[in-house]
Amino acid sequence: MTGPAEQTAVETEKAIEKPVIVSLKNLTLSFGGITALKDVSVDIRANEILAIIGPNGAGKTCLLNCLNGFYKPQKGQILFEGKNITRIRPDRAAQMGLARTFQNIELFSGLTTLENAMAARHVFMKQNLLTGGIYFGPAHVEEIRHRRIVEDIIDFLEIEAVRHHVVATLPYGMRKRIELARALALEPKVLLLDEPMAGMNTEEKEDIARFIVDIFEGQGETYPDTPVLRDGVRAIVLIEHDMGVVMDLADRIVVLDFGRKIAEGTPEEIRNNPQVISAYLGESATR
Numbered sequence: 349m350t351g352p353a354e355q356t357a358v359e360t361e362k363a364i365e366k367p368v369i370v371s372l373k374n375l376t377l378s379f380g381g382i383t384a385l386k387d388v389s390v391d392i393r394a395n396e397i398l399a400i401i402g403p404n405g406a407g408k409t410c411l412l413n414c415l416n417g418f419y420k421p422q423k424g425q426i427l428f429e430g431k432n433i434t435r436i437r438p439d440r441a442a443q444m445g446l447a448r449t450f451q452n453i454e455l456f457s458g459l460t461t462l463e464n465a466m467a468a469r470h471v472f473m474k475q476n477l478l479t480g481g482i483y484f485g486p487a488h489v490e491e492i493r494h495r496r497i498v499e500d501i502i503d504f505l506e507i508e509a510v511r512h513h514v515v516a517t518l519p520y521g522m523r524k525r526i527e528l529a530r531a532l533a534l535e536p537k538v539l540l541l542d543e544p545m546a547g548m549n550t551e552e553k554e555d556i557a558r559f560i561v562d563i564f565e566g567q568g569e570t571y572p573d574t575p576v577l578r579d580g581v582r583a584i585v586l587i588e589h590d591m592g593v594v595m596d597l598a599d600r601i602v603v604l605d606f607g608r609k610i611a612e613g614t615p616e617e618i619r620n621n622p623q624v625i626s627a628y629l630g631e632s633a634t635r
């Protein structure tokens with residue numbers, strides 16, 4: 349039995365719960381006989397880093413792929429700031445403020461760091477080739493503005509030294525960082541990160557963790573003219589296998605197993621959840 353005092357405490361906590369930005373409702377996604385997601389509901393709240401964890405093949409990447417329009421779930425609904433975006437195209441999702449990185453880096457490998465980041469800005473460019481050709485002035489001004497934003501992002505992620513290097517020639521950890529630059533160049537409201545530290549050593553992971561926190565909090569003093577760096581993003585969704593990183597960074601954690609959500613809670617709750625320990629944490633601890 350809960351007494352009036354406890355009830356009031358619970359109600360107060362609910363009242364100050366962070367507002368939902370994205371709501372995934374009862375998503376089901378199948379490929380032929382494989383059910384990748386089964387009736388999964390997840391809310392992404394303002395001002396939170398939400399980690400998605402679970403064993404290999406649990407459906408984590410599929411969840412992100414539904415979120416940004418790469419996959420269309422057979423059942424369920426995705427609401428972004430109240431709008432139904434369940435069948436949205438990926439480029440439209442990016443324009444609306446959902447940007448992501450990929451587990452297996454998806455950059456233009458023949459282009460440089462700078463060119464990759466500038467390519468992301470094309471979703472915002474008002475000038476097309478024709479008007480750009482006729483009215484050189486406005487197109488040029490717009491190009492300069494985009495370039496400034498991209499240069500700030502390159503500075504922030506400490507990749508100036510490779511800004512003119514062709515991506516294919518760079519080491520893996522650096523390419524992961526450039527992917528983050530490209531996602532930031534989309535000025536997301538919600539940043540979706542699919543294993544941003546996979547394959548990195550401890551030092552590289554620490555760098556990325558620091559960038560994630562800085563992106564989340566905003567760096568107004570250093571980058572007053574680049575809104576995404578100045579104000580930070582509203583929420584981050586992070587798929588990550590390194591439990592140390594997850595427990596340190598996440599405000600909340602969602603656990604998937606065989607396409608189903610088996611738990612959701614604070615790092616403390618998840619760490620002590622017997623079902624999560626048997627499905628995932630036990631296994632990762634022995635790896």
Ligand SMILES: Nc1ncnc2c1ncn2[C@@H]1O[C@H](COP(=O)(O)OP(=O)(O)OP(=O)(O)O)[C@@H](O)[C@H]1O
Pocket residue numbers: 379382383384402403404405406407408409410411451
């Ligand atoms: N395009 C596809 N076609 C067929 N099956 C797919 C496709 N994409 C994902 N799957 C299957 O859906 C299931 C969930 O895959 P998903 O990539 O989301 O897992 P995950 O939790 O991200 O795993 P990991 O930690 O290994 O990256 C797996 O069985 C996978 O093989």
